[in-house]
Amino acid sequence: MRSLTYYVASTIDGFIGGPDGKSEFFPWSADMMEYLNEGMPETVPTAFRAPAGLADAANRRFDTVLMGAGTYRMGLEDGIISPWRHLRQYVFSGSITEIDEPGVTLVPSDPIGAVRRLKNEEGGLGIWLSGGGRLAGSLLPEIDELIIKLYPVVIGAGIPVFATKELKVGHFDLTGTRMFSNGAAVLTYTKK
Helix, strand or coil, X not given: CCCEEEEEEEECCCEEECCCCCCCCCCCCHHHHHHHHHHCHHHCCHHHHCCCCCCCCCCCCEEEEEEEHHHHHHXXXXXXXXXXXXXXXXXXXXCCCCCCCCCEEEECCCHHHHHHHHHCCCCCCEEEEEECHHHXXXXXHHCCEXXXXXXXXXXXXXXXXXXXXXXXXXXXXXXXXXXXXXXXXXXXXXXX
């Protein structure tokens, strides 16, 4: 069975983006980018792979990416309709009614059922949940691993790591930590 990993950046007060969805406040560092690009080059959007020296990098951890409507729309603002052409892409949205791009599949309902089908596929690499918070909140029971890029920033309001209207509890063990020069940490948690 394939696993689902929620790999996302977060402020220390638990937000993945500001109220406008933007995230320019996360401090960049070369050592952190080198570490992440080496371990998960497929998480770099297609448009930035060549400039990052990853044009020919093989997928190491994931062959599929899941996005909520807000995450997908961020690329659309820049005219990008297929942000990760090197991955199978799924957009979970009830508000987007059509995606005219062969490499992107729209999932209008039943995110849990869709993820269970993907997880039960034979072979392949893992599945990466890119965002957003509402999709992560709905998929919490299916998340097998969390990789949180925790940045030393507090913003007070915005899009939470998990946005849900009902109580959902997931128990995870801390299985890895790595610190970087910008004060950020990459924390890896595995579902108990």
